[in-house]
Amino acid sequence: MTLHLLILVAGIWAGAQNALAGGGSFVTLPTLILSGMTPLAANITSTVALFPGQSASGIAAAKLVTGAGKLPFRALFVISLVGGALGGLLLLSTPSKVFEHLVPWLVLFATVMFAWGSFFRKTREGSANLGPIKTSVAQLAIAVYGGYFGGGIGFLMMAALSMAGVPTRNAAAIKNALAGVMNASAVVIFVMSPQLHWIAAITMGCGAIVGGVTGSWAVQRINERALRVIVVCIGVALTIGLFVRPV
Template structure:
């Protein structure tokens, strides 16, 4: 029964990741319900969501684009390097550091995205991050993504919209880049004894189905509604992360 629940929650998480991000905050507690500790659940969730991230990114790849003067190839390279560094940091530093930092990152991203979506004056519409700032933002998000990954989709949408993309293009671009930056961490976690394969396979199947469906829905939802969904997810993530923070 728990595996059936896990499958449907994973479908929801896959669609959520495709539309706005935050899917790992659905799979993590559900995996813990199956009997594993938080660390094992985090590792299993990361590996299990990776195929869905790849499938979602592939399904919407034609809508992805460069941002802030950076080509998609440059963003791809930055994400690979940042994700690898984040995975390496995971091996040598305690998780408490990022656990304290993440709520503030998501809060900042929520405020920035909300302002840019609903309160920015028309005269400010052309203001955007220059290429160096966009590259640094993507690099820092990628490092965090390789280390833990919760909320990276939302952070990327916020950064990419600041760099000049509209929310639909930003959502498609972050779907491609999310899979890229998690590849290094997954390569490491595949050999971890904390990886629970039965739960990982069930989660991967559900999340992949949900992710592909979400990618197809992404360009059929009115943009204002999609912006509102992203803001709501950001608020909920911020509240949840502050409650979990040590």
């Protein structure tokens, strides 16, 4: 009962964090690993659990969604769907022990991307540097990474969309929508995996929905910069913990 309560609380926190600043997987991944799952099972379960909240965020901002890099949104949609599926298949074909050795580096990369996107990235609206081909390649690479692991994809997409000349407000909406799309294809694959822990995914998913609604309400009331600092600290602590953890 205590374990399920912890998973529920982690889901609430992650849902609110994704609505406010992103980086919810920094909460769900260590919680599920601490519950006894392998990093591979924890990553699969976390992706499935957080998917409903991500979809709701994308739908809520649908009116701000546009194309990018001279590509219509439907092209970005298809690219994200294909890339997410490829990443999910790649993850399932990765042996658990191999992924266990990869995950500290993936978390480190995601933490660096989150910190860079939060505090160092400078947006340049209206100056499209990426054409349709480069935008397609960038989105496909991000989608494959998103289906495989997912940490930091928001900031990778924000950077790519900004370089394609998309205004920040629209880029955030497109990012939320495409994150849901790429995770949708991964989730369809993951639900057939024996590595998925259904009870934990449902418990955490319910918490994430509650957290997402709460986070949407609190977005104008909480210091987002302070929350981003907390996320980076969690990422650093998780990275160190995973590197020193015996494998």
